[in-house]
Amino acid sequence: MGKFVVQRFLWMVAVLVVVSATTFTLMHAIPGGPFSQEKALPAQTLAQLNKKYNLDSPLFAQFVDYVGDILIPVVMTGKQQKSLDHDYLINLKLPFEDNATLRWMNFGPSFKSTSRTVNDIFRDNFPISFQLGIIALIISGVMGIPLGILSALKRNTIYDYVGMGVAIVGVAVPVIITAPLLQYFFGVQLKWLPLTGWGNPNQMVLPSLTLGFGEAAIIARLTRASLLQVMNNDFIRTARAKGLSERRVIIVHALKNSMIPVVTVFGPAIAYLVTGTFVVETIFGIPGMGRFFVTSITGRDYPVIMGTILIFAVLLVVVNALVDIAYVWLDPRIRYS
Template sequence: MVQILTRKFFEVLFFMLFITFVSFLFVRMAPGDPVLTILNVDELSVSQEQVETLREELGFNKPLLVQYGLWLLKFIQLDFGASYVTRQPVIDMILMGLPATIELAAGALIVMLIVSVPLGSLSALYRDSWIDQVSRVLSIIGAAIPSFWLGLILIDLFGVRFNWLPTMGREGFVSLILPSLTLGLAISSVYVRLLRSSLLDSLSQEFIRAARARGLSERRIFLVHAFRHSLPPVITVFGVSLGSLIGGVVVIEVLFAYPGIGKLVVDAIRQRDYPLIQGYILIMAIIVFVVNTCVDLSYRYLNPEMRLKERRIN
């Protein structure tokens, strides 16, 4: 465990240095001039002297590597800078919108578990039955439908026609239902097929036949042995697809006008608010890295073979 944590520590140092440089470089290479956007040159008459003064104030007159070095020095001090538009600290703006995004992501994961675990399990238990056929058809349809299109259908059905649920804003639990359903159903199809495949592989292993020979009940065999053995591939895919989940959250937040950091960064991109864009990229990168680290560490508890190998090495 100590070796794993030490290796992860050095990995995170390299990862943070790499992601900070790449994000800084790519954001600066994006088309558009933030100085002109801040000064609203399309609506106001601005002199060239005012443009140059603001460009010097923001440090855009310095070489790119110098700008990166100054920004990295502030980042090491946990200073993400201030928004060009609102002049508020970036970290405060992100922390203000982060709870809403976490709520939406958690709601989507709950929907995904409610849908994918029963469907995937039943498909594996009743292979080639009508349940399996229906489950596979639904998973294919779910994979083919874009999340934003599914969101528009749910808005039209439950928000416009029946007027059962709110379609915009964040006003309690009810406003979380439609966006969570949209994102959760969109990602469920992948995990239904993956869980089915992993369970079928687990049920064909020798230890399952040995458990049946010992007279264990089918329920215990499935829940304690087969289901647990099938989890590592599912968790691995979840760690890899976490970036897609975060991207889906951004789309859904914009679609439902949900006040999370996804909608915040879309507005920042439109306004060329570099510090806010970089802060978002770094926070999301850190979240993805932490989740993938937790996934790696969880293998030791979900897969007995890894624990046996570590004992043999030690």
């Protein structure tokens, strides 16, 4: 297991290097720049801006400087701490030295939000996107797993047909259609829930349900197929032959083994539900990372683009690694060399 964890860590580092290098290269390859306007800036002003943000250096040098600002921690003392409080995502007081702070992960200034750094944007807006994604993930699991189990246990009955019919709709219909339908039905017609906003529980229901419905449908279909396959295995027939109750056979023997394929989808699901909030945030007017990410692309705000993609890339690779490790607990036969 130790060797496997080390291998996964090295794989994560390699993936992040490729993602960061590819994103950085593609950003600068797109025609235009962060200070390109309909009315061109004077050459002297443009040169000053490029120098201020290090855009006049060779591309490789810019990339090395950017990665260095993120990865290399610095220790600050005295007045330095007050002047640079907002520049670093992680700030830790050092216990062994008075009035000293360890600063780490400087994602740089935003080219468009001149009064805020990228870290300021992350602190204010990323928790909202993350909260929306986690609530949607819980909804998808609470809806999808029981629906899949019910459809499998009641195979070829009205419960199965209705459950899988709902799941097919969830898979086929994108959130850009689901969101307005839910807003119209629950917000306009029934007036049960607010159409937009975020903060109180009522405002969280529609966007979370919109985002979680599609993943719940995928989980339901996968749970049904996996449970039906497991129920036909020899060890299930052996358990029944021993006189175990059907409930015990299903709960103790069938469900645990049928959850192995379902766990595999939770890794990509978490990444999708957190990154997929961009569309939902726009529709429901939620002040998460979605608005800043979209405007950063259209406005060539390189630091915001890079920072957002790297944060979500880290989230994706970490979740996938944890899912792989969870296999061992679910199925002891799985061993990683």
